Amino acid sequence: MSVRLHRLTMVAERDGVMVGRPDTGSYAMFPAEGAETLRQLGAGKPVDEVxxxxESECGTPLDFDDFFEVLDELGFLVPEDVDAPVAKPVRWQRVGRWAFSWPAWVLYVAVMVAAVVAMVRVPSLRPSYELFFFTEHISLIPIVLTFTQIPLVLLHEWFHVLAGRRLGLPSTLGIGRRLYYLVAETRLDALLSVSRRQRYLPFLAGMLLDLILVAVFTLTAAVLMGENVPAWVPGMVLAISFSTLLRLVWQFMFYLETDLYHVIATALRCADLQNATRFFIRSQVRRLLRRPPPVPDAEWTDRDLVVARWYAPLLVLGYGFSLGSLAWAGIPTVWRFWSTVFERLAAPDTPASEVVDTLIFLSMAVAQLGLLIYVTVRDRRARKRTRAMQGELA
Structure with a gap:
């Protein structure tokens, strides 16, 4: 008797061997003996021989009924009445290899160096919050920034995709939420199929693209300033550039699971540092309140639990910084905008142009709030479904 397995990847880790299916993103840590068992089964050896x-290697027999049940839950087994799927080549792999080839790197560095030189020579090209106010129309600012940043964010995520697909790894794009931020996200679970050293570039590829975009916009604005064009045109380009730069700075808020968080977690050899740290914080709070410890909803590695002890203060301070920033700048800014909206709509002598300007701004704000609520509800329902499935499996 033999079994059929899907194409599995195996990467040696400190705590065992990470085994998974890149095509579905299903991964699990196996001991070395378990991974070798999978290798032999995948090679077509009969179950009795394996x-x-x-038993000769470990000194104890393996309960293959339980072992196969685990493999079936992970989706590693090919059902008897189903043909084994043929591995399909990953699209855009050639484009990904070109995007990170040495000629491309030379071009990227040259553009960024030229932009820095331009900023040194022309002070008005340097980043500043004043670059946002390139027009007096309050609706035009969010319209321009929204409809330019959306494709730029997608390009940011697409660079993550290309960096992964150059390695032959599949990926998906989606929308998520970090605290009160809406974010686009690239799911690169298949990176667990390659060594840690190969994971850094896919994590940092989006930040690389942001630097390139800032450089390109800066040089474009420098050229436009020397032409016979209205002043608001290079001003708008610089506003877009500054928004892109802020998105790059946002990546340093690693406690919100940004690109740099994944770099740090990979360097520290952690599998799920963020959730392990949250569990550690909940445990400490309940201990101080003399309440029973929380029930873990996942299994974390020993490394995750050790690192979580010193990462916990950084996580708390980070969330405190974001909430403090919301109270200090976010809420007053929102209040200023909405006060202007209500004043314009309530005043009987408001010009028609300002009314239209205000209504456009109002519709965009409501749309963004609605999307945030939708993503929040969607994620909570997904977590409930996951916990219910885990309860059934238990």
């Missing part, structure tokens, strides 16, 4: 090897 069982004899395992």
């Amino acid at each position: 069982a004899a090897w395992y």
Whole structure:
């Protein structure tokens, strides 16, 4: 008797061997003996022969009924009445290899150096919050920034995708939420199929693109300033550039699971540092309140639990910084905008142009709030479904 397995990847880690299916993003940590068992089964060896090897190697027999049940839950087994799927080549792999080839790197560095030189020579090209106010129309600012940043954010995520697909790894794009921020996100679970050293570039590729975009916009504005064009045109380009730069700075808020968080977690050899740290904080709070400890909803590695002890203060301070920034700048800014909206709509002598300007701004704000609520509800329902499935499996 033999079994059929899907194409599996195996990467040696400190705590065992990470085994998974890149096509579905299903991964699990196996001990070295378990991974070798999978290798032999995948090579077509009969179960009896593999069982004899395992018992001679480990000194105890392997419960193959439980082992196969785990493999089935992970989706590693190919059902008897189904043909084994043929591995399909990953699209855009050639484009990904070109995007990170040495000629491309030379071009990227040259553009960024030229932009820095331009900023040194022309002070008005340097980043500043004043670059946002390139027009007096309050609706035009969010319209321009929204409809330019959306494709730029997608390009940011697309660079993550290309960096992964150059390695032959599939990926998906989606929309998520970090605290009160809406974010686009690239799911690169298949990175667990390659060594840690190969994961850094896919994590940092989006930030690389942001630097390139800032450089390109800066140089474009420098050229436009020397032409016979209205002043608001290079001003608008610089506003877009500054928004892109702020998105780059946002990546340093690693406690919100930004690109740099994944770099740090990978360097520290952690599998799920963020959730392990949240569990550690909940445990400490309940201990101080003399209440029973929380029930873990996942299994974390020993490394995650050790690092969580010193990462916990950074996580708390980070969330405190974001909430403090919201209270200090976010809420007053929102209040200023909405006060202007209500004043314009309530005043009987408001010019028609200002009314239209205000209504456009109002519709955009409501749309963004509605999207945030939708993503929040969607994520909570997904977590409930996951916990219910885990309860059934238990």
